[in-house]
Amino acid sequence: MNLQLESTEIVVILALVFISVFILLASLSIPVFGEQKKVRRRLQQRLGEITPESGQPSIGSLLRARYLKKLNPLERQLESLPGMESLARLIEQSGSKVMAYKVVVLSLLLSAAGFALLLFVTKYWPVALAVAAVLIVAPYLRLLYLRQKRMLEFEAQLPEAIDIIKRALLTGHPFSESLNLVAEGLEGPVSLEFGITYSDLSYGSDLRRAMLGLLERVPSVTLMAFVTAVLVQKETGGNLAEILSNIGSVIRGRFRFQRRVKTLSAEGRLSAWILMLVPFGLFGLIYFTTPGYMETLVRSERGHQLIMISFVLMLVGALWIRRLLRIEV
Template structure:
């Protein structure tokens, strides 16, 4: 029974991590480096401390008193940012309560079933890992949707500017005409501008909420026009064309790599399918794998090897555009 529990735990984490490694998004990946990010950081240094303080105060107003205390801890602050990136409505305190309750219940069940201590520890942390993976998937999906909507939003901004309206009004039009998440983000930026915030500050706050390469390109165009002048309509038209070409190329890469990713799924999951088939054909032979300590060792080494191989395949097919 103990060996079976360990085997199931190893199987669970293997499928979980491997599935995350092989799920390749078309877009929606957070931008971490690059010339655009450096340029925005330089612009952020020019924003006065008073404006940043007002923005921080505006950010804290949306939290409960308990959350304001929690975000003082860096780990909880990062978790709060992740919830915002994923567009999740659940509060930080409620999420922590649910995950803690699930972990305790899982641990109690494991102890009642007399599992080994390492199995109980793995089961205790399983809800945490599942929640983290779920939030990451929500972030990737939301940012991917945002990037798909951005070129159309730029077209709306361009038409409003060509009609002689200010960029504030263009943000309002995007917020009213486009669905979430991009409509919500532009509405928030419009509200900040109405409160009297500096354009650079409002744009950088928007980048912080949706840190994608596409958003960095848009923010750079707006901030550059704000600081040096120029034709913003023409710049946004060029950015829109580049973003559409980038997304088209990303789609093509995903299509070309589909065969490799399918082969990866088959190679990774075939050992588990073979073991299940063996359980029906020859249960005595299959039981040796989980009853003999050498079998558990072989399973552990195999799962680690599969995970390394899956992440290595992801590195190969995940071409940054």
Template sequence: MTVAISIGIFLSIILFVEGAYYCYHQYMNPHNKNLKRRLRGGSGKPGDLQKTQEAPGILRNRKMSDIPWIQNLLGSMTSLGGLERLLQQANSQMPVGVFFLLSGVLGGAGLLVATFQDYGMFAALGLSLMGMSLPLLQMKRKRKRRFKEFERQLPEALDLMARALRAGHAFSVGMKMIGDEFPDPIGPEFSRTVEEISFGIDVPQAMNNLNGRVISTDLKFFVTALVVQRETGGNLAEIIEAISRLIRQRFELLGRVKALSAEGRMSGIILFCMPIVMSILLWFLNEAYMRILIEDEIGRMMALGSGLLMLVGAYVMKNMCDIKV
């Protein structure tokens, strides 16, 4: 009976989404609105160009799904720009539609497991939300790792640009050298900036676009210094060398801070892993004692509450040890 109810709810949601999409497409017609906005953006009229600064970004957006009606539905949702930006920043080739499909499959799998095992409503909801959040957490993890690698490569890239400027090359040539010589992530990002400059976007705007794609404090220093130098003048090679030296000093200070806070991080890891290890040991030593936490309703609620409190504690200790430099 529970499985039949779950299937009925799933089919009802599918029919509701289909009906909502049909009504929205029939009366609002977002495809024609997007087409008119793109045509206005390319008409060359100053007023239209000023109102549609997002037109180049729209034209560069990736396809969200290979299924036409899903593509039209996702394309009409302006709130999905942040999710697509997250996928691009994580250097993921996964379309937004596949991301939603994967999240739905994992969430449904958690719901089905909890339903068949009769874990209860709260456990089913928790497993479903956990499964749905796994792709998002993985993409945020990939983005964070990619940004850290970008910051690690940035001082060497700035040194290469400073040497190119001292040798008499133009700024765009130095940017192109970075794009050709360095691997992902800094190489492709600088290559994209060079392409924007070659297509007619001015240098400050192209660098601000780079700053919007990559979340990095060091990159903000570089972009701000470059914009100020182009307005006021000065020796750009010396400015870039000073920024590179400042970034290296910041890395050195960050290493010292990590060494001083290593004890707190290790304590947090031990406190988080100890209940899990003890639960596994007790399961093998006295299985009947641990089965109460799974078979009994109160036991399941206690286990779920303990897990949530562990996650909250891990989050608090991580923020305490994560010192910004």
């Protein structure tokens, strides 16, 4: 009986450690430049304002309607549920190829399985509920991470893409053909997105809609500078190659500053990891070397309450540290 009790206690402790480390990773693994979410929201709002001005539906809505027509009736109903379009946009921006409703089903299955397993093993429903809450958001956090990674990769490749477009314009190529040169000459998300934009132009879409569609798929301030320059030059005229040369220099300077800020904030991130992980290491060391010292904390109801309170306070600390490390560039 004692062995069973000790095993249950170990499972409870490991589950709490899993929850805390997962929250820590979700908080501190996000890049130091944390204003991207606000920027994307402003970009999406601006795109929503621009699209009605053009009097035509956006490229994204047309592609969404075409995508739904290819599905069977059941999948079409599931994909048409509230929130599925936003989730599908997140999946597309992350570079994944899974349907939105399958992500929801996976989240529910993971949450239900985790809750049932922890409740069966520990008989302690708060821990099972906490693990279920973590597992239900795990697929979404994974998609957010993949989107962030893809956006950073796109922005890192964008200066080179702008240079290719500039050289193509200087040699006499039309703008649409310069986009095709980017798609053929580079790899990764830049090649894919510029290839889609080139296809839009080739199939008769006007430049404004094609460029706004690119910005809708890749909501980035860096890309917005490029799109704005192209659209303004289309309306007012001017030397687009020279404008793109200046924009490329500005983007490279911004990246250099970002890397500088990331280097200067590395010490803060390391301190955050140490502050958050030392309590777990110290607890494990004391528990396995002198179990009697932790017996009251682990076995008593009051001890369980203190452990839960400490985990909540550590979560607050992790979120506060993350806020301190967010630097807008």
